[in-house]
Amino acid sequence: MPGLGPTQRRVRRAFLANPGALLTTGDLIRWSYPRMTGRPPNAMRYLSVRRAAAAVAVKVGRTYPGGFIWMGKDSYLLPGEPSPTLPSDDDRK
Numbered sequence: 001m002p003g004l005g006p007t008q009r010r011v012r013r014a015f016l017a018n019p020g021a022l023l024t025t026g027d028l029i030r031w032s033y034p035r036m037t038g039r040p041p042n043a044m045r046y047l048s049v050r051r052a053a054a055a056v057a058v059k060v061g062r063t064y065p066g067g068f069i070w071m072g073k074d075s076y077l078l079p080g081e082p083s084p085t086l087p088s089d090d091d092r093k
Helices: 006-017 025-032 043-056
Strands: 022-024 057-063 067-072
Touching: 006 025, 006 043, 006 067, 022 025, 022 057, 025 043, 025 067, 043 057, 043 067
Parallel strands: none
Antiparallel strands: 022 067, 057 067
C-alpha cells in the first residue's frame, strides 16, 4: 500500500487481523517486530509503533504494563464489519 511505511503497514495488518479488537502498544510491537521474541524492545521501537498506531488507530485508554490501548479507525475495517464501540465508563470500573 503506497504511502504507508513498513511499521504502519504492520500495525494496520494487526487491526485487520483482529477487527473490532482493542490492542495495546505491546500487542502492536509483537505484530510489528515478530522476530524480537525474548528481547525487550528499545525506546525507538515503542516510539515508531506509537506513531504508526496514531496514523491508523484511535487511542482509547492506557493500561499497565501493556501501554496505550488502541482501536482501529473505521476506514481500516474490513468491508461489512460493524464499527466497534468504545467501552463505557461503567465497563472500566
